Amino acid sequence: MDLETLLSFDWSVMAPEFIILGVATLLSLLDLFLPKKIDRRLLGWLGFASILVALGFLVGMYDKGPEEVTAILYETYRLDSFAMAFKTLILVGAAFVMLMAISYEPKEGLREYRGEFFYLLLLGVLGAMIMSSSGDLITLFVGLELLSLASYVLAGLRKKNLQSNEAAMKYVINGGIATAITLFGMSYVYGLTGTTNLQEMWVSLSQINAHDMQYLLVIAFMMMFVGLSFKLATAPFHMWAPDVYQGAPTPVTAFLAVVSKTAGFIIVLRLFVTLFFPTRAAEGASMLFSMGEFIAVLAVASMIIGNFVALRQRNVKRMFAYSGVAHAGYLLVPLATVNFIFIFEAMWFYLAAYLFMNIGALAVLQVVTARDDSEDLSRFAGLYQRAPLLAVLMSVFLLSLAGIPGTAGFIGKLSIFVGAISEPSNAYVLASVLILTTVVSYFYYFGIMTQMFFRPAASQERIHVPVGIWITVFVCAIGTLVLGILPGLALNLFGSNFDILKDILVPGN
């Protein structure tokens, strides 16, 4: 590859990634050379600005025309509507997480390593962005690892905190195993097709005689799914989540719960739709459909385990970890039913809703639990007396997580639900589990509200809410309500700009 070829690529499509990468590098240099007395929060604001600029560039690319897919570097990096739609979610989520990180103040302080916080976050975001845009197993894996490695360090950022250390340790070991399993699965597909390029794989898999390769492909599917389930935190591969969520600094918890999970669903969608949709299973149907039952079992397990175990948690962060497991279970439902009218729309919308409501709730959690290290449910007692506005906004997030109409969470669940029981999928059992476990979730979400509104406060001490948290909480609350009352705004944006199924399967130019 000579310089001329290199220059002939349309590098402009990578502008958002370059901005993030550039600023991350800049921040690490600044952190190194800036005098100690300068507040490292400045770096955080710089990082926040870079995310917004990257988002601006991304939105500018929306009107590329539905048929046009740009791929550079020999189809390893693709800018199709799938990438744009999901990258938007990652950047929006990352912006909020950055704001939370700027306002994060643990008891022992962050001192000299506050700077790392920001550029590691940016690197994680970069990894997630590369994952959404990759058209090759290699880039997919590089993106995944970049995100994972950044997350491992971030989880252990509170060096002096025992729980944080434990979280990082658990996360690295579990994550390492999950990565190995994913890679193992990928190697099977590579072995069968002789290429790492997703487009070429799709061509070669669609010609494969199903009977010969059936079992190898099933193993590949299982292995990749199990490995990636770790990122999604779906049962039974969720064991790390409660400990890591609890031990990690709260902004990192938000990052793992939202950005990292979104990235996980991105890779799952891209991999499985491109690899297994064209492959025919024994009966001649698409293999993606025939594997639906396997995913459905995981979905049901996640919804049930997540919701029921969350009932028993006193630690709010653990409760959110299990609630996250449950939500990942809801998100697996469209994947299990593969109803192509709904799958992308429903998952994209649900992830968008989840982004607003979960980050919002975790931001409130961050300020409420900031004072001392306790994350016990009783920290929320009497919040309505101490900070009425915060309590009301928190209720908006909790109602949305519980899926009450008028909030984004309801519309998200509804679209998943409609997709599950409409004509080609007819997954009544799955849909019923979704709805009934939702009712179970009322118990613990309303439990927090009971604390906030019904219980007396232990102390009348004022809660200090930093400006970054206010911005996060307000924007998230507005997002939650607007997506709940006028979901058409987001659905139409999605519908008119992105034609994912077409895009994801055509070779780029």
Next chain:
Amino acid sequence: MNSIFLTALIFAPLLGILVLLFTPKTNVEAIKIVGFLATLPSLILALIAFWQYKAGAGLEQYAVNREWITFGNKDLTGEIYGSQVYQPISFELGINGFSLVMILLTAVLSTLAAIASIHVKKEWKGYFILFLLLQIGMLGVFAAENLLLFFFFFELTLIPMFFLIGKWGYFEKESAAYRFLIYNGLGSAILLIVFVVLFTKTGTMNIAEITAMFTGNSDAMFLGEVSDDLRMGLLIALLVAFGIKLPIVPLHSWMLKVHVQAPPSIVMLHAGVLLKIGAFGLIRFGVGIFPEQFDQLAFILAILGVVNLLYGAFLALIQTDFKMVLAYSSISHMGIVLIGLAALNEAGVQGAIFQVVSHGFIAALLFFLIGVMYERTGTTDIGKLGGLAKAMPLTAGFFLVGAMASIGLPGMSGFVSEFLAFMGLFNEMPVVAAVGTLGIILTAAYLLRAVLGMTFGTKAAGYSEKVVDLRGVEFVPVFAMLLFIILIGVYPSILAQPLQETINAIILGIGG
């Protein structure tokens, strides 16, 4: 020109919420006045609509229709699925005679309950914000023209009720709030399943279109297969969902707790309006969409109705707490709604709907009085309240009048509804109806036992000598509700006329 009318009617309390948000917490007088005033616009608009309708104006003019949400309409794969599978879901509001009556009932009771809220003790601001939110939900349920919107408002009543019970209720308020939440949450979950199945089978959320398709009055094609079994399944699911709300025995245990633990003003709305949503839903969706299947279930429903009637009455007979007597009495009276519906003839359905409205006023009146009494004496135990007529002659008198209405004294609304419902049932299933009449006797027994036990005899030791009788503003709700009770009792056609259209539609749907 009227397109804004209905939207304004339903969302008018929102204005009050906005004002309340900016009213300082300490300014209690202002909060009370704003809270009360905010219930008025809906009432006035409802009265205007009713008056116009009485004068002969059509109700179609109030319909609102705006495109709202579009689901899964993107023609992604072209070859496999056609475009426009599902119609866009619109924001559709509209009223017919039946829902107009229900809206009027809601608006009247909301205003009266706002007056009754003077007995609330703390945190007025939060109370009235939730109260007004509840009012929006209740009004919206009756005006919703599509399933999603119905569900939206249905759930909107759930959240404020949870907090109103849990924060402003009596001793076991939190467990009552949770029981309310879980039972009703399950009910609405089942309801949502039914609604979405209907949506995926018909491609539309519009209630009228779905009804037309299911009763064979439409040219539109079903998107998927709808077998008779599925129809029956959906109807049974609806029965459970609305049965929780109504409540049908054995799904009633939450409702007792709410009746006893919630603040009186909220119980007025709960007994007066929220329970009626169950009946409304059964009539609108159960009978409306699945007339044939409903007909097949009629006998079981009649049995359920009689069970409700007798179970409630027997248990009311042995209660020592007056609130419990009334709670069981509500269960018993909802049995009459079921009986009327099960008859599925003109008199029966008319009786059922009459009972819905009539019980709304009577229950609200009795619960208001009980609130007044509890505020003065601090107890609702019948044994501790003997001889109340001496200390509180007016309250005691009104209690007796309310009880008479509830028993079904001719000239009051309760009589008309019970008479019609039983007349309907005697035509269809005379034996069941005969057993049911036992309930009427029991009603007289338990209500007279309870009310006379409280009012007559010598003064019991449960309260002090110097309790104050009904006074000032407390007369307004009492007189207003009595007025409606007697008006319906003496001049039933004020209700019968607007309801005729709905009843005709039902009878036509059944085909008999």
